[in-house]
Amino acid sequence: MPAALRIAGKDLKLRARDRSVFIIGIGAPLLLAFIFDLIFGGAFGAGGLTLEYGLVDEDRSEVSSAFSSVLDDLQDQQILTIQTFPDTDSARSAVEDGDLDAFFLIEAGFGQEVAIGSPQIGVVGDIDAPTATQIAGAIADQFSTGVEATKLAILTTAGVAGVPPTPEFITSLEGDPSSAAFTFQLTDESAATRQLDSTTYYAVGMAIFFMFFTVQFGVIGLLEEEREGTLTRLFAAPISRWSVVLGKAILSFALGFVSMSVLVIATSLLMGADWGPPLGVILLVLAAVAAGTGLMGMVASFARTPEGAGNLGAIIAVTLGLLGGVFFPLGQGEDLLSKLSLITPHAWFIRGLSDIAGGAAWTAAIPSTLALLGFAMVTGTLGWMLMRRRLRR
Amino acid sequence: MKALAIAGINVRRLFRDRSNIFFVFVFPIALILLIGAQFGGGIDPILGVNDDAGGSISDAIVDQLQSIDAVDVAIYDDLDALTSAVERGHANAGVFLPAGMDQAAATGNPVEISFVVRPDGFGPQLRSVIGAAVAEVMKPVGAARFASLESGARFDETLESARALAIGDPGITINVSTLGEALFPESLGRFDLGASQQLVLFVFITALSGSAALILTRQLGVSKRMLSTPTPVGTILIGESLGRFGVALVQGIYIMAATLLVFGVDWGDPLGALLILVAFSAVGAGAAMLMGSVFSNDQQAGGVSIMASLGLAALGGAMVPIELFSPTLQRVAHLTPHAWAIDAFAELVRRGGTVVDILPELGVLSLYAVVLLSLAAWRLRVVITRS
Numbered sequence A: 001m002p003a004a005l006r007i008a009g010k011d012l013k014l015r016a017r018d019r020s021v022f023i024i025g026i027g028a029p030l031l032l033a034f035i036f037d038l039i040f041g042g043a044f045g046a047g048g049l050t051l052e053y054g055l056v057d058e059d060r061s062e063v064s065s066a067f068s069s070v071l072d073d074l075q076d077q078q079i080l081t082i083q084t085f086p087d088t089d090s091a092r093s094a095v096e097d098g099d100l101d102a103f104f105l106i107e108a109g110f111g112q113e114v115a116i117g118s119p120q121i122g123v124v125g126d127i128d129a130p131t132a133t134q135i136a137g138a139i140a141d142q143f144s145t146g147v148e149a150t151k152l153a154i155l156t157t158a159g160v161a162g163v164p165p166t167p168e169f170i171t172s173l174e175g176d177p178s179s180a181a182f183t184f185q186l187t188d189e190s191a192a193t194r195q196l197d198s199t200t201y202y203a204v205g206m207a208i209f210f211m212f213f214t215v216q217f218g219v220i221g222l223l224e225e226e227r228e229g230t231l232t233r234l235f236a237a238p239i240s241r242w243s244v245v246l247g248k249a250i251l252s253f254a255l256g257f258v259s260m261s262v263l264v265i266a267t268s269l270l271m272g273a274d275w276g277p278p279l280g281v282i283l284l285v286l287a288a289v290a291a292g293t294g295l296m297g298m299v300a301s302f303a304r305t306p307e308g309a310g311n312l313g314a315i316i317a318v319t320l321g322l323l324g325g326v327f328f329p330l331g332q333g334e335d336l337l338s339k340l341s342l343i344t345p346h347a348w349f350i351r352g353l354s355d356i357a358g359g360a361a362w363t364a365a366i367p368s369t370l371a372l373l374g375f376a377m378v379t380g381t382l383g384w385m386l387m388r389r390r391l392r393r
Numbered sequence B: 001m002k003a004l005a006i007a008g009i010n011v012r013r014l015f016r017d018r019s020n021i022f023f024v025f026v027f028p029i030a031l032i033l034l035i036g037a038q039f040g041g042g043i044d045p046i047l048g049v050n051d052d053a054g055g056s057i058s059d060a061i062v063d064q065l066q067s068i069d070a071v072d073v074a075i076y077d078d079l080d081a082l083t084s085a086v087e088r089g090h091a092n093a094g095v096f097l098p099a100g101m102d103q104a105a106a107t108g109n110p111v112e113i114s115f116v117v118r119p120d121g122f123g124p125q126l127r128s129v130i131g132a133a134v135a136e137v138m139k140p141v142g143a144a145r146f147a148s149l150e151s152g153a154r155f156d157e158t159l160e161s162a163r164a165l166a167i168g169d170p171g172i173t174i175n176v177s178t179l180g181e182a183l184f185p186e187s188l189g190r191f192d193l194g195a196s197q198q199l200v201l202f203v204f205i206t207a208l209s210g211s212a213a214l215i216l217t218r219q220l221g222v223s224k225r226m227l228s229t230p231t232p233v234g235t236i237l238i239g240e241s242l243g244r245f246g247v248a249l250v251q252g253i254y255i256m257a258a259t260l261l262v263f264g265v266d267w268g269d270p271l272g273a274l275l276i277l278v279a280f281s282a283v284g285a286g287a288a289m290l291m292g293s294v295f296s297n298d299q300q301a302g303g304v305s306i307m308a309s310l311g312l313a314a315l316g317g318a319m320v321p322i323e324l325f326s327p328t329l330q331r332v333a334h335l336t337p338h339a340w341a342i343d344a345f346a347e348l349v350r351r352g353g354t355v356v357d358i359l360p361e362l363g364v365l366s367l368y369a370v371v372l373l374s375l376a377a378w379r380l381r382v383v384i385t386r387s
Helices: A002-017 A020-040 A062-076 A088-096 A110-115 A130-161 A167-172 A177-181 A198-214 A216-228 A230-236 A241-271 A278-302 A306-324 A336-343 A345-355 A362-392 B002-016 B018-039 B056-066 B079-087 B101-106 B123-151 B155-168 B192-219 B222-228 B233-262 B270-294 B298-315 B327-333 B337-350 B355-385
Strands: A052-057 A081-084 A102-106 A120-126 A184-190 B046-051 B072-075 B093-097 B111-117 B173-179
Touching: A002 A020, A002 A216, A002 A241, A020 A198, A020 A216, A020 A241, A020 B298, A052 A062, A052 A088, A052 A130, A062 A081, A062 A102, A062 A110, A062 A130, A088 A102, A088 A120, A088 B173, A102 A130, A110 A120, A120 A130, A130 A167, A130 A177, A130 B123, A130 B155, A130 B173, A177 B123, A184 B123, A198 A216, A198 A241, A198 A278, A198 A306, A198 A345, A216 A230, A216 A241, A216 A278, A216 A306, A230 A241, A241 A278, A241 A362, A278 A306, A278 A345, A278 A362, A306 A336, A306 A345, A306 B018, A336 A345, A345 A362, B002 B018, B002 B192, B002 B233, B018 B192, B018 B233, B046 B056, B046 B079, B046 B123, B056 B072, B056 B093, B056 B101, B056 B123, B079 B093, B079 B111, B093 B123, B101 B111, B111 B123, B123 B155, B192 B222, B192 B233, B192 B270, B192 B298, B192 B337, B222 B233, B222 B355, B233 B270, B233 B355, B270 B298, B270 B337, B270 B355, B298 B337, B337 B355
Parallel strands: A052 A081, A052 A102, A120 B173, A184 B111, B046 B072, B046 B093
Antiparallel strands: A102 A120, B093 B111
């Protein structure tokens, strides 16, 4: 054991002198997380949608002011913001300038048309805000349906009674026909948040992505010793062969752990990333580094040269990283791609941190930690067995 | 031509390493495919739906939701899966249509629908979308219930007449229209935007990672041995630059051809597209030569190459379209050659431009190439002739 530690220590000194490990382990992930966060902003993480609408009411009837009060209610619930405009031109230019996502247009005569005729509500939206425009359409639609339901309730009652729907008939009704619109209730079931905000997402994604490259510096050292002939000399020394392999694995693990820890602290302090409860983060980082060391150890065990191991490792790390969603989340809902992404340690790491993001206790990280450890066990054991066969020869 | 021989050996060295075949030829196409599949159709909010009721009214509500363009509907098997999807952000909000809902509606009782939302997402904004769909389906039910209460007639009878009357009523029309010119025209194919971005990203990565090979050439003393032969320094410099340039150009042409054949990507005017690629490959070669002359450790250069090429690509609009940047960031973006190349492709593809229209962009790219290559030549001449 001390021999393994001494070998790891010697390699650590070598790696520290050659500054590549700092570039790959700390510089690159930190810089890229910062740039990605700056560029992608809120594109992929948890975040809200703001709806900025305008209203042009040329009608000023009872019905149009009812619509206006519906919009005011939604504004009070902080679902949207609404501004009134005196005419269509001013509202149009507000949309064109990007100040509004869309505006509602109620033309003069709308109130009369509702009673008899073909009433219309216009929704004019910014072509580059399709979602906000469609939601505005849905809001107008829901209001219209309420008006229609009222009308339909009156007509149906009159039809059943066999009388025309005259104003006298309407006033003779006992109930309020507009109550007919309230036939359903949408009850909010609040869900917890198990998703990272976008800054943390990129900090986490880049940290796990580059960790797979960082741990390579350890295990590939074994192949370098093999090529340079120093491995046979080490074997001639009175230490077990396994101490040599273990030394390289310890170095990999240490490099991975140190670089990840530096990244956790640096992204928290410099970028305001929120990694969650420390105990959960430590568990996930340890398990992820073990998975990285196992995988790259396996790669090293069947590569012929250090360059070959580096290149194969890069292919695997890039493919798994992409599938695991370190650049952008892959797949939607329960489709094949999102299931496929769960074969990668990257996805489990992100998932584990997401589970503890919304204020959950550190224990919520346990399932993902176990998945990562399982990955480490499988790849580590395979790597160990293959390396054993190779070194016996 | 000795320079061509040096260039040739560089290209051969690259492709001897099979992993480079993956990064140069396989990976870019796979990425274009993935990005096209993921984002090509635009990103609409996703509404998760769990139809536990399974009756005619709940079916009608699901149909109504699916007919809305603004949201994508994803069906989940149970409430737990739906809740978990909302929590993880796979769906922006969820609708749970409980069992017994149809029965409640059929007897004229109000139905309760659960709306699964997260405090931080934009679920509340989707509430109106769901409200509109449900209200539409429930309209005759409400009218029938009212009529039944008023007249004492049986609910199923009033429901029948309400449904008949609802068909005859055109109701209020909602006219949705849009203003302005779309940032990305409808005619833009699913893979079109991503293809030119990925082309720029990969051509630069490949060129820049060639800097490590240049450092190895110097480390192993190959450049010194070349100098000991009757070969002028200039020839060696030209040869090494041509090698990097050739690899970048080959990859670029491959990506253009493959995306054209496989995904039907429109590259616009062929001559213009080729000129952009040539200019951009020269920029990449220049950057690689400069890096290969400044660094003396190939692993360090490799790390910096990845960092610089991904960082510049992100800043230059090769990951997220530059049109979505803030005005300040757009100016910063134009410090990168990537932004100029992408602008030029956009001019060809989206606005149907020709070579004349992209002359400014080609000029800027050529300037980059000349500056980088001269700096590199000066630096490299110093390093390889130093004893």
